[in-house]
Amino acid sequence: MFQIHIPAVKAFSVKEALKLIEENGKVLNGGTDILVIAKEIGISAEKLVDISGIEELKQIEVSAKKIVIGGAVTIDEAKNNPIIRSEFPALVFAAEQFASPQIRNRATWAGNIANASPAGDGMTALYAYDAVIQLRSKNGRREIPLTEFVKGVRKTELCEGEIITGIILPRGHGGEHFGSFIKVGQRKTLAISKVMVAVSALIKAGKIKKIGIALGAVAPVILRLTEVEQFLTGKKIDRDEAVRAGELARQAVKAIDDIRSTADYRKKVAGVIVERAILGLKSIE
Ligand SMILES: Cc1cc2nc3c(=O)[nH]c(=O)nc-3n(C[C@H](O)[C@H](O)[C@H](O)COP(=O)(O)OP(=O)(O)OC[C@H]3O[C@@H](n4cnc5c(N)ncnc54)[C@H](O)[C@@H]3O)c2cc1C
Structure with missing residues (x-):
């Protein structure tokens, strides 16, 4: 090699x-x-x-209520984990569209978070699953929700001398796990996202029991579309509901202009990909 x-x-x-x-x-x-x-x-x-070879950071720990992805677990290692595949499918779909096989083999989920780019594919999927960050320094340990950890473009709550030791994901029970991830970039592969969406859904008897929708690359921080989540909770997924969800997403987004795209384009595309992501929700057998 x-x-x-x-x-x-x-x-x-x-x-x-x-x-x-x-x-x-x-x-x-x-x-x-x-x-x-x-x-x-x-x-x-x-x-x-x-830190990439530290054994205690290379683990994916599973317990009844949560899983913890260690601070040196690569994009590929998590993608291939059986519990992640069955219960966190949006992470797997995001990993499949992340960079190239070579990069996925080295890049870590913790690095994607610490880097705090709003175009981070892994981080956007983690937002959809209510991730909590585990931190350790010589002063002790602390945990902080990912939504509070990220403060802006490349700005986080990470202090000097602190390491991300794990990413906690709560396990949802009492339903089937569905997910989707759509990324729009300049090319099909090896592209930085202009707009992307990750959706996690727990579905029981055909109805949405719990849903998380995270929109990346449209604003300085990744957005959770809580109004759209509330609208969809308790509903069966059909075309009309998905179209309405897309409209709500478009209205909710305050997008930015930057070198990769315009605010207007991002707003329009956000609505389209939210609609498609809802209709495209699927599980991994
Ligand atoms: C060719 C190429 C294509 C790419 N494509 C994509 C893509 O499609 N999607 C995407 O989201 N990203 C992409 N990236 C960006 C990059 O691969 C990711 O952000 C990756 O997840 C970073 O993880 P890493 O382990 O390599 O971090 P590193 O480069 O090792 O570190 C990044 C930063 O995080 C800090 N850090 C890392 N781990 C920890 C930790 N455990 N605790 C505290 N601080 C930590 C480091 O100090 C550093 O500041 C691409 C990069 C390249 C070079």
Whole structure:
């Protein structure tokens, strides 16, 4: 296998990583974001603390009420996990459209969150599942909902010397798990999203028991479309309801102009993809 040698310091436990970061280091995980910008932000490879091999961060823990995706779990590792496939299908659909096989094999879910791009595909799917972030520093541990963790474009609540050790996802019971993920970019693959939507749904007797709709890349932070979720809860999915959901989404979105697209385009497309995502909800057998 082709390998690049990066002269970063490798940590073998979270405790060791926290100590090394305190000594003037920065976290290196899959490296698919930080190595691209390291020169630009003035970080030399020797200052990076590689956490990607820490065994305790490579786990996906499953208990009755939640699963925890470890802070060094890659996009592909979670995509291939049987519980994630059966109960969190929107994560799998997002992972399938994430970058390329090579990047998915290195990039982590925690890195996608720490990077805090509103065009983060993984993070948008995590928003749809009410993710909570587990953090650890030398001062202790804390948990914070993802919606509160992200403060703006590349701005988060992550403090100096802190590591994302896990991403908690509550398990929904009493229904079947459906999901969808639609990404609109310049190309079909290896594209940064202009607009994207992730939908999680728990469906019982043909009706929506619980739904999460997250819209990415339209605003400085990912949006949860709570009005649309309330409108759909308790309903059976049909074309009329999906069209109405799309209209509500279009009305709710305050989109931005940037180098990738215009606010007007994003608003229109947001409505279309919300409608299609509702109609396209599916489970993974
Ligand atoms: C060619 C290419 C295509 C891409 N395509 C996509 C795409 O389609 N969709 C998409 O969403 N992204 C894409 N990306 C961006 C990137 O792959 C993701 O954001 C990825 O999830 C980052 O994870 P990482 O493990 O590589 O993070 P790294 O690059 O290792 O780190 C990124 C940042 O997060 C911090 N960090 C990482 N892990 C932790 C942790 N556990 N605790 C605290 N801080 C941490 C680092 O210090 C750094 O500041 C692409 C990148 C490239 C190069």
